[in-house]
Amino acid sequence: MDSDSVRGIDRRRLIKWGGAAAAGVVTAGGPLVSAGPGHADSASTGPSGGDRVPPDTLPGGAYDRYVANLAAEGRFSGVVLLSHRGRTVLSRSYGMADRERRIPNHEGTAFCLGSAGKxxxxxxxxQLAQRGGLRLSDTxxxxxxxxxxxxxxxxxxxxxxSGTSGLNTPDEDVRRVFRSRxxxxxxxxxxxxxxxxxxxxxTPTDHAGAExxxxxxxxEAVTGRTYWDYVEENIFKRCGMTGSAFYTRPQWLTDRHIAHPYMALADGREVDAVRNLDQSSPAPWVLGKNPGRAFIDAPGDGGFATAPDLVRFxxxxxxxxxxxxxxxxxxxAAKTPHGPTSFGAYQIPVHIVGDQWVFQRAGANPGVGASWSIYPYTGWAGVILSNSDGAPLQEMGRRETQAITGASPGGGPGG
Known part of the structure; x- marks a missing residue:
């Protein structure tokens, strides 16, 4: 390996998480303002153009137009956000968080995450391992x-x-309506x-309930606290995720900043899942399910978050x-191979796209779609949050990645 290659790898390690600031490059604070696509293209430093703002990510760019078309066709209700080193490059909101009360989706709307909260x-x-409270090798x-x-x-x-337990868990009782935490x-x-x-x-056994x-x-056993309380205090609060929590069904019904899930029925109608607990999804992959039946998301799963909060995370x-x-x-870190350039990490699928890593996690339920992505080499983060069925979440994730990296990924966000 030549010296230039070594220097390139060292620089990648420097900016892997923190972007140019970690490598000694100072960037100004405040909102990101672009002088136009030509200017953005010329401001390229570091691997994969770490300081470059690709034209496709900008307002009016290819990704923005794609999402706007989906919304115009009635295929997307929710929020998308692209952030570069903590500064918002693109933020768009479409549709209603609560159709009955005519509350629109907006950047501060909290959406159900489904598996994106795992x-x-x-x-x-x-966190417990780094404090010596447990070891990953413990049984x-x-x-x-x-x-x-x-x-x-x-x-x-x-x-x-890591999704390699070799365990299987019985199917959930998807028709049960829960009444308390x-x-x-x-x-x-x-x-x-x-x-x-x-x-x-x-043995890989991804999506086993036991995992x-x-x-x-x-x-809970190590901390003496409920999982929900521990995560809210030690992750959400620590990250400044002020709009995020494990909300209960009563809060889902009454809090104006939480998006309601609009679930498609067999006859083509969409209903508010939280207000219609007697209705179920006909989709084969979630047959009979209604996310509103849970009083609170199961320990280890779900939660609610806003798009800016996921960027903060x-x-x-x-x-x-x-x-x-x-x-x-x-x-x-990649733990198990899922494909030629895709791997399982600790509850986060990771991909090699072009010459960089992309960390992506997605989740879906009836009326719920969520995806957040981290591009550690270049300081980008992307969020897609939806509250109606029909959003092509995987394709949206591909378009987001293509807009940011210029490369077309082999797979969409991992669910």
Whole structure:
């Protein structure tokens, strides 16, 4: 390897999380103002054009036009946001957060995250690990009782948060309407203990319910607090995510800053899922489900966040606010191959796109779509939040990545 290549790699490491500022390049504060596409193209420094603002990301650019067309066709209701080193480059809001009360979506609207909230439990686990409260090599049985011996003694925390536990969990009771936080917690705790090994630990078993519920229970066992309270205090509050929380169904119904999920029915109608608990999705992948039936999201999953708050979370991962820098690298380091350029990390799928890493997490439920992306080499973050069925979340993620990197990714955001 020649010396220029070595210097390039060293610089990449310097700016991996913090962008040019970490490499000694000072950028002015305040809103990002571009002098136009030509000017933006000429301001290129660092790998992958770290200081470049691609024209496709700007207001009126290709990505903006694409999302506007989706909204005009009735295929997108929600918020998209592109941020470069913490400064908003593009922010657009479409549709209604609450059609009954005529409340529009806006940048401060909180959306249900679905699986896009799962990385919070991995961050919580790593916070405890960096403080010496647990080790990733510890087994389930060192913290929790009531699990089968082969789980308690062989499945480690690493297996769980890397999606390689080899476990299977029974299907959820999607038609049950929960009435309290305590009822949700009791159900999830019992549900987790019904997990069974279906393969040896170390075998990829992504999306197993146990890999969500058990780490949350371990967080509770170590801290003596509910998972919801721990994450709100140690992640949301620490990151400055003031519009984010594990809201309950009563709050979902009454709080004007929370988007209601509009779920498509078999007859083509869209209904407010939270106001129609007797209605269910006909979509095969969520057959019979209605996200409003949960009183609060299950421990280890979900939550609500605004688009700017997810940018704050992305920034906090990079600057040592929420995890010490080495532990942030542990979170996003590739663990298992999913494809030629795609890998599983700790509850965050990561991809090589062009000459850079992209960290992306998505989630979907009836009437719910969420995706957040981090481009660590260049300081970009992207957020897509939707509150109606029909949004092509994967394609939107591809278009976002293409606008930022200039490269077309092989896969969309990981769910």
């Amino acid at each position: 990385p919070f439990h991995a961050v919580a686990i790593l 389930v049985g060192e913290y929790l009782e009531g699990f089968a011996k082969e789980i308690a003694e062989q499945v480690t925390i690493h297996h769980l948060i 305590e009822e949700v917690h009791e159900f999830c705790e019992q549900w987790a203990r019904q997990s069974k090994p279906v393969a040896a630990p170390g 969500v519920a058990i780490p949350a229970l371990i967080v 992305a920034r906090a991962l990079g600057d040592g606010t929420v995890l010490d820098r080495p532990w942030a690298d542990v979170l996003t």
